[in-house]
Amino acid sequence: MNMPNLSTSANASADLMEKIVSLAKRRGFVFPGSEIYGGLANSWDYGPLGVELKNNIKNLWWKRFVQQRDDMVGVDAALVMNPKVWAASGHLATFTDPLVECKKCNERMRADNLPEDLKCTKGGQHEFTEAKQFNLMLKTFLGPAEDDANVAYFRPETAQAMFVQFKNVLTTTRKQLPFGIAQVGKSFRNEITPGNFVFRTREFEQMEVEYFIPQPKSDEDWNKYFEMWRVEMNKWLSDDLKLNMDSVHEAEIPEADRAHYSKRTIDFEFDYPFGRKELYGLAYRGDYDLKSHQDASGESLEYTDPHTNEKYLPHVIEPSLGVDRSVLAVLLSHYHEDPVESKDSTGQAATRIWLSLPAKLAPYKAAVFPLLKNKPELVAKAREIYDELRKHFNVAWDDRGNVGKRYYSQDEIGTPYGITVDFDTLEDNTVTIRHRNTMEQERMNASDLVARIKSKLED
Ligand code: ATP
Numbered sequence: 001m002n003m004p005n006l007s008t009s010a011n012a013s014a015d016l017m018e019k020i021v022s023l024a025k026r027r028g029f030v031f032p033g034s035e036i037y038g039g040l041a042n043s044w045d046y047g048p049l050g051v052e053l054k055n056n057i058k059n060l061w062w063k064r065f066v067q068q069r070d071d072m073v074g075v076d077a078a079l080v081m082n083p084k085v086w087a088a089s090g091h092l093a094t095f096t097d098p099l100v101e102c103k104k105c106n107e108r109m110r111a112d113n114l115p116e117d118l119k120c121t122k123g124g125q126h127e128f129t130e131a132k133q134f135n136l137m138l139k140t141f142l143g144p145a146e147d148d149a150n151v152a153y154f155r156p157e158t159a160q161a162m163f164v165q166f167k168n169v170l171t172t173t174r175k176q177l178p179f180g181i182a183q184v185g186k187s188f189r190n191e192i193t194p195g196n197f198v199f200r201t202r203e204f205e206q207m208e209v210e211y212f213i214p215q216p217k218s219d220e221d222w223n224k225y226f227e228m229w230r231v232e233m234n235k236w237l238s239d240d241l242k243l244n245m246d247s248v249h250e251a252e253i254p255e256a257d258r259a260h261y262s263k264r265t266i267d268f269e270f271d272y273p274f275g276r277k278e279l280y281g282l283a284y285r286g287d288y289d290l291k292s293h294q295d296a297s298g299e300s301l302e303y304t305d306p307h308t309n310e311k312y313l314p315h316v317i318e319p320s321l322g323v324d325r326s327v328l329a330v331l332l333s334h335y336h337e338d339p340v341e342s343k344d345s346t347g348q349a350a351t352r353i354w355l356s357l358p359a360k361l362a363p364y365k366a367a368v369f370p371l372l373k374n375k376p377e378l379v380a381k382a383r384e385i386y387d388e389l390r391k392h393f394n395v396a397w398d399d400r401g402n403v404g405k406r407y408y409s410q411d412e413i414g415t416p417y418g419i420t421v422d423f424d425t426l427e428d429n430t431v432t433i434r435h436r437n438t439m440e441q442e443r444m445n446a447s448d449l450v451a452r453i454k455s456k457l458e459d
Helices: 014-027 048-067 083-089 161-165 168-175 219-240 288-297 322-331 376-390 403-411 424-430 446-457
Strands: 030-032 045-046 073-074 096-100 109-112 132-135 139-141 152-153 180-186 203-213 250-252 266-272 275-284 316-321 335-343 347-354 367-369 395-397 417-421 428-433 439-443
Touching: 014 030, 014 161, 014 322, 014 335, 045 048, 048 073, 048 180, 048 203, 048 219, 048 322, 083 152, 083 161, 161 168, 161 180, 161 203, 161 288, 168 180, 203 219, 203 322, 219 250, 219 266, 219 316, 219 446, 275 288, 275 322, 288 316, 288 367, 316 322, 322 335, 347 403, 367 376, 367 403, 376 395, 376 417, 376 424, 376 446, 403 417, 403 446, 417 446, 424 428, 428 446, 439 446
Parallel strands: 073 180, 367 395, 367 417
Antiparallel strands: 030 045, 096 109, 096 132, 139 152, 180 203, 203 316, 250 266, 266 275, 275 316, 335 347, 417 428, 428 439
């Protein structure tokens, strides 16, 4: 069977991006934000299917990196922290992008990320000002008075809470090094040029780990943990998200481009239709963060080695993952178009659009179809099966149109199984189960469905 994966074909292009954005809207994965008011530039809302996909990604990540490991614990911190946090972390002073403005049309752009086509709407090329540093922190005021004393910032990353709460986590969990603290949640950056769908937005979600290690005596002492996380991130990409790994690339960031405190940083990049760009980051941050917060707060953030009683600041390895970029990479990696033999009602050759989502990620694990919706006994039997399956996982119900159309409709949203309830079901409790990837159908007993679908969720 011909199953081209467009994300890797030579034709991968902006066209694919349009198809993904259109599918996302058409089927309820992602809607333009505030659409009835004309939208809000580059803001997006996850719809009924998008929230399922996104939650599945976050839950899988939490399971793999927190619940299934002895050396990890989680936190869920406030989005707005004391502004002193951002002074100490360096964000208020240096979390900036270079900004240029066209002297003719006043459009503002990121100087380090200028588009190839620099045509100005006022004619000719843009004429830019000198670049100045623009701070990306999203400012607000806490309380009723909008004065300097009440300025606060939405967090630009989830990471800082793990440093600020390091001592509390240590005393409550009695963890010993090495161990990590994880958090999933929203972050905010006043990006100069958001764009490319959910790739770069001003409000997004992150899944981050701060992994605390003993003070290293040699490069090998930290590099072995860095390598451990490098392997773990690759496993996440290949085993959980099941991305097309030919589209994933590791880029070692040269010293000149790294933060001054980082001895090693790797960007995990993905071949998006708009170019090879960052998906995730992995950085060795030394003891920069704990030291900065210890110095600024006056509170000791030292760890006492239980064997030697030595006190020191742990060092940190930080795997940092974007949820929205994960969603985008998953949709791109799993999008397929196949020609279909039969023609549609207009006589046009039809196309089967389907998402090869791993069952763990699929919004619905199965869809139940009563063969005919005007036969109450069929509908009642289908409903009974549907209600039983729903106790175990998320299941769709569809009784519109013919069964073939229902299969295609579920293919487009990545549902792994279609289950048809017909007159034989009433006699012998068997159903037709149709497999999304192969389109093959088989007859099986309805009482075996839960076990069958559950085994797929283990893949
Ligand atoms: P970029 O170079 O693309 O701006 P970054 O290096 O600033 O990204 P990090 O600070 O390393 O990003 O953030 C960690 C992760 O958070 C990124 O790898 C990405 O997945 C996600 N992320 C960062 N900024 C955004 C954004 N504006 N929109 C969506 N996701 C983002």
